[in-house]
Amino acid sequence: MAHNNETEKFVVTERDDIGRFRRAHVMGGRVTVISESGEYPNRLYVLDVAKKVFLPSGYPSSVSPDYLRYQILNALQAFCSSLSGLLSSRAVLEGFGVGDPTASATHALLLTIVQDVFSRMTTIFGAYAFGSSLVPEAKTYRFVADILNDTAIILDTLSPLPTSPSLPFHVPGLRVGALCLSASLRALCGIAAGGSKAAISLHFATPIDGSGDVGDLNAKDSSKETVLVLMGMLLGSLIVPRLTSAWSTYTALFSLVGLHLAINYIGVRGLILRSLNRQRAAIAWNIYRTSGNSKVPTPTEISRMEKILGHPALFRDPINGSITGQCTIGSSFSDKFHAGFPSRLFELFAEERYLLWYDRGCLQSSSDGQNIRGPPILHIFFKDGYTVNDQLRAWLHAAELCRLTSVDRLDIKDAHKDTGGDEALRLIHTTLKHTLEHFSDFIKGMRSNGWNTTDIALMTGPPKTVLTRIDSALGNEQTWDGQEDKKIR
Structure with a gap:
């Protein structure tokens, strides 16, 4: 005797890319999805959404085992860099003459153009000199990029000092030279960080078992960096106005720079690259x-x-x-x-x-x-x-x-x-x-x-x-x- 499939009941179980299971009942041509609100409260639902937004699809099987540890440390260092960057931006604006009625907008524009020239020329020569070394020595250049960036931040923050009336002597062109040097260092940082990050992203997207998507991984990393920079800017808007003296500014600056480099070193040190250099x-x-x-x-x-x-x-x-x-x-x-x-x-x-x-x-x-x-x-x-x-x-x-x-x-x-x-x-x-x-x-x-x-x-x-x-x-x-x-x- 043949079975009537229309009256038979089936249960279909499926799993999504973050490992959550759902069940559906199929009977008489009708599909009924079982609600999982009792198994997944709102708190876990929010975490699942955050995983989908900020972590690569298929995590953790789509990335290498050292991905999460590095991303946590990378988030902390990016937060420190964002705060110290606000201090340097304020110093640069002061150097341009913000708040000084005698300052000239044309002078600030010309100085910006000179910085841009130094930055672009450094990019050309830096890519020629170091471009082929970035992938073989990805860990080294990833850390060197942060050293260059922090040095540029320090130079920008100290750039108003040469024109300060408290100094007993003045060296003509010292402030301009410091700003141009910081622009060159940032250009080198961009080259080192870009090339080494590409190699590290490729490493993360090649798990031990299975396969990953390097494009999706980079897109999710960009999302995380955007959120962290915004958080750093919001917190910095509360902290920076309170740093009014030179002592407090420089103390905060060097503390953030030191913390930034320490976190970066620990993060890069923990990378477990499986390619041979x-x-x-x-x-x-x-x-x-x-x-x-x-x-x-x-x-x-x-x-x-x-x-x-x-x-x-x-x-x-x-x-x-x-x-x-x-x-x-x-x-x-x-x-x-x-x-x-x-x-x-x-x-x-x-x-x-x-x-x-x-x-x-x-x-x-x-x-x-x-x-x-x-x-x-x-x-x-x-x-x-x-x-x-x-x-x-x-x-x-x-x-x-x-x-x-x-x-x-x-x-x-x-x-x-x-x-x-x-x-x-x-x-x-x-x-x-x-x-x-x-x-x-x-x-x-x-x-x-x-x-x-x-x-x-x-x-x-x-x-x-x-x-x-x-x-x-x-x-x-x-x-x-x-x-x-x-x-x-």
């Missing part, structure tokens, strides 16, 4: 090698160890933080070397798409060959057709060389005997073998721990030059394996 790759490799090739660190462990204002070209000991060497990636061969370069290096790297050698300043010649003097200074040169994996392998090779040099130079005695007493060449050969032997296992371990080994950001822009061809001029040059070869790729 030079510093993170070197730290991870050093931990892996010093553990006997058994431990691959997680992104959380690396985030606690990386330095926010550390120079990316430096290698450091993961235990005591001492500098073990430095390396420039993507150098020009003809610019760096004019003498003291061993031709056997071409044969050693015949199967690689890069070369690694020392800066002449860290080498000391002897009767047997060249010895390393102090922490090694290295250069990486790429061959035409290099890939992202070649970049990473070259950088890890340099990290292995600096690590081995700092641990024990006697560990390089397994190199070929035909290098004689040339310590520099022996170390290059030994560390190349170590890197090739452990590179694949290291990458597999990194991927299993949640690292993104595809989108690698090691270089700040393209290399200065690439090696397109390496020929033997004599035609009888011996390779490392003792075979004759006229051309080495």
Whole structure:
């Protein structure tokens, strides 16, 4: 006997993007939605609406785990910046002559134009100088942007001082110079903040599981910033009129600036980026090698160890933080070397798409060959057709060389005997073998721990030059394996 579906009752349960469930009864062609007012009081309903307005769709599964913590700290720092910005705006208006009957509007306009010229010119040169460094070093430049902005705020707030009658001396043009410098610093802040924020937003929009929408995330961030700026302006309108003396103004200013930078540092420090840059790759490799090739660190462990204002070209000991060497990636061969370069290096790297050698300043010649003097200074040169994996392998090779040099130079005695007493060449050969032997296992371990080994950001822009061809001029040059070869790729 067939069932009559029109008299049968069904219950449909659905879930929205914030995780709230609703039920509907279907019977006889009619749909009845069950009211959930008893399960979700008005207070929770308001919270749900706030989540939809200010948090990305699908939160928390659509963002990385460190999103909420960073956004809370970012909100606090934006609030502090808004308050300190009101103090600087008042000082700038005073410098323009607001309240002074002898002040000229034309003079204020001309000063604004001069500031704008400095700002736009700085934007052009700043984008050229730092544009390619913003994504690889996103955490560094995000914090540097706030330092630049706070410095500009301080200069604006102090700009009326050069024309103050209380000063015993006056320096012509000092106030104009301070305002122009603050405009340039704000332009640099915009470049650093814009580029680094794009990289951080992309990180937030790539959760460990699932996918996010970077456009929606940026739109919701803009909404949050708008509300915070408005709140800062409203509170500032109550506080700023009470700061009438220089002592109270400067005390409030430097307190807000100090709090702003401290919150920013904590927020940036807590970012757990899963992409590899030079510093993170070197730290991870050093931990892996010093553990006997058994431990691959997680992104959380690396985030606690990386330095926010550390120079990316430096290698450091993961235990005591001492500098073990430095390396420039993507150098020009003809610019760096004019003498003291061993031709056997071409044969050693015949199967690689890069070369690694020392800066002449860290080498000391002897009767047997060249010895390393102090922490090694290295250069990486790429061959035409290099890939992202070649970049990473070259950088890890340099990290292995600096690590081995700092641990024990006697560990390089397994190199070929035909290098004689040339310590520099022996170390290059030994560390190349170590890197090739452990590179694949290291990458597999990194991927299993949640690292993104595809989108690698090691270089700040393209290399200065690439090696397109390496020929033997004599035609009888011996390779490392003792075979004759006229051309080495």
